[in-house]
Amino acid sequence: MIQMKSIHKIFRTEEIETVALNSIDFHVTQGEFVAIMGPSGCGKSTLMNILGLLDNPCDGSYLLKTEEVSKLNERERTKHRIGKIGFVFQNFNLIDDLTVEENVALPLEYLSCSRSERKRMVSELLSRMNIAHRAKHYPKQLSGGQQQRVAIARAVVASPNLILADEPTGNLDSKNGEEVMSLLTELHKEGTTVVMVTHNDRDASYADRVVHMFDGKVVVEKYKEV
Ligand code: ADP
Numbered sequence: 001m002i003q004m005k006s007i008h009k010i011f012r013t014e015e016i017e018t019v020a021l022n023s024i025d026f027h028v029t030q031g032e033f034v035a036i037m038g039p040s041g042c043g044k045s046t047l048m049n050i051l052g053l054l055d056n057p058c059d060g061s062y063l064l065k066t067e068e069v070s071k072l073n074e075r076e077r078t079k080h081r082i083g084k085i086g087f088v089f090q091n092f093n094l095i096d097d098l099t100v101e102e103n104v105a106l107p108l109e110y111l112s113c114s115r116s117e118r119k120r121m122v123s124e125l126l127s128r129m130n131i132a133h134r135a136k137h138y139p140k141q142l143s144g145g146q147q148q149r150v151a152i153a154r155a156v157v158a159s160p161n162l163i164l165a166d167e168p169t170g171n172l173d174s175k176n177g178e179e180v181m182s183l184l185t186e187l188h189k190e191g192t193t194v195v196m197v198t199h200n201d202r203d204a205s206y207a208d209r210v211v212h213m214f215d216g217k218v219v220v221e222k223y224k225e226v
């Protein structure tokens, strides 16, 4: 599903040049659950941004399904993301002045489905994420665990085939963290491909494969023993 070859990303700021990704090869098969680990600054977020078509690499090839997407412009990248890639972030990234149900409905605005269909999809997901009783609340009125469940609902409402989660449990206590991990695991079991950055061995243990990065490269890959 994802095939990256010799991906290079360099950030230039005035005098300084940082090689964030150093000719990295990275692949993900359809339906896989991959965890990415590595020290701060090794390029994990940069890789996720390129995977999620939020940013372009400087060099290298990125095949998403059958399409070369490494040189798309911003408009084309947005078109590829909508309804196909769901994002979950450490700090939830919910929109504070929209209610829970409005936040979750956002990705559906770009898809052609009726208002009643939208309503049904949102309320089904909120129930599934155990957050239906908070539909009319605003993000700031919820606990961290609740906010992340809303964020997951928003990430999956348009049925993407790829979920990218950047430290999804990073701001949660262990109980809420485990709940988020079991939601991601459920989605994975239903066939969604999941790529997750984590610092946490417990979270990584849910993945089929753990990829360790260092200095902008993949250094070790371990498959889960079955
Ligand atoms: P990680 O997510 O593993 O902590 P990042 O991908 O955020 O690592 O960063 C990799 C390297 O690229 C770091 O040295 C970081 O400082 C640098 N970097 C990331 N984003 C930018 C940016 N927008 N401008 C300049 N340097 C950046």
Ligand code: ADP
Binding pocket: 140, 141, 142, 143, 144, 145, 146, 176
């Ligand atoms: P959950 O386990 O459902 O995520 P918590 O046990 O963390 O919820 O929180 C208990 C209750 O306290 C919840 O109903 C939640 O909405 C409320 N709550 C927690 N943190 C906050 C906060 N920062 N602001 C408002 N309400 C909060």
